Amino acid sequence: MRTSPFLTSMKHSISRFATAVLLGAAAVSSFADTWPSKPIRFVVPFGPGGANDLVARAVAESVSKQLGQPIIVENKPGAGSVLGADIVAKSAPDGYTFLTPAAGVVTNAMIRPKMPYKEDDLVPVAMLTVSPSVIVVPVDSPIKDLKGFMAAAKVAPGLNFSTAGTGSTPHFVAEMLKLKSMAKIQVVPYKSGSEGMVAVIGKQVDATSESSAIVLPQIKGGKLRAIASTWSRRIAALPDLPTAQEQGFPNVVIGHWSGVFAPKGTPVEILDKMNRAVDAALKSSELRARLIPQGIDPIGGTREEFVKFIASEKARLGPIAKAADMKED
DSSP: OOOOHHHHHHHHHHHHHHHHHHHHHHHHHHHHHHOOSSOEEEEESSOTTSHHHHHHHHHHHHHHHHHTSOEEEEEOOOGGGHHHHHHHHTSOSSSSEEEOOOTHHHHHHHHOSOOSSOGGGEEEEEEEEEEEEEEEEETTOSOOSHHHHHHHHTSTTOEEEEESSTTSHHHHHHHHHHTTSOOOEEEEEOSSHHHHHHHHHTTSSSEEEEEHHHHHHHHHTTSEEEEEEOSSSOBTTBTTSOBTTTTTOTTOOOEEEEEEEEETTOOHHHHHHHHHHHHHHHHSHHHHHHHGGGTOEEOOOOHHHHHHHHHHHHHHHHHHHHHTTOOOO
16 A cells, blocks of 8 residues: 655654654753853852851852862842842753742732732752741840740730841741731831841840841840741751740741742753752862851752742731732832
8 A cells, every 4th residue: 555645754853853852852961961161150149248158158169078179159239139140040941050049939929019020930850948037036035945036926015026127037027926926016117137136136136036147146245136947947056045935936937048040941951950069069078167157057958849938938928918918018
């Protein structure tokens, strides 16, 4: 039986398509095998000197040793980390540009009516660290613990609580404390967590919650009193400080985490290589000795674990942002 010209043409087309797919896969595999062959860029969506910048630079130095290429850290602050995130989201997905953001990469979309990029334009690669939030009061405050804080907050006129702006981690801590309680906590937004902390030291406000990396020197220097940490376990650098959960507040759980993201379309092989390099760096005794004394917990783990963490943060924090009617400043 003769094969029709149409079927013959179809077979040739399918064969050419299959060949093209195989060649494309081989090209991607070859590219991933030789990656990295030049310096890599870590974009920090905050200014220099903060906790996120500190972590990014420490990790970049260690990861560069794992990969055999320099990692250049660039600070691109602005719009609550949206500017830096947008730069990376629109970068070439070639494995040479990564974002090292904080929780804003998840929460910004909850409080902003418009975003310049889609959430799935940034792909989770690896979790870096968590700097647990520490709730602090002036060192001579009569408040000694979280139960004492909540008791004082229920008496008129309540307490003032400084934050690093709408949607910041301190803002979420304040709303978690207010949620389902009769506490009168007035949120007072500042431009940064450092400014909010200084306001507590100067007694312009009654309390705040800020990254352990930021407040630890002030606690040890006798300028602030820590009354609770807000992560799921105690801080290694403050082992005697109980968590909010231990003090009877199971829903007050949040930390200043940081991670690595890549532009959508970056080859999976490269994502996996970067993840393994980050994980190995965070397990190294050298990097751990550098971070842990500053109140920063190295995390690492697989890409899959980071993806699950991001999803759980979205599901957990979204309802809080909605209940508090959080809107961008």
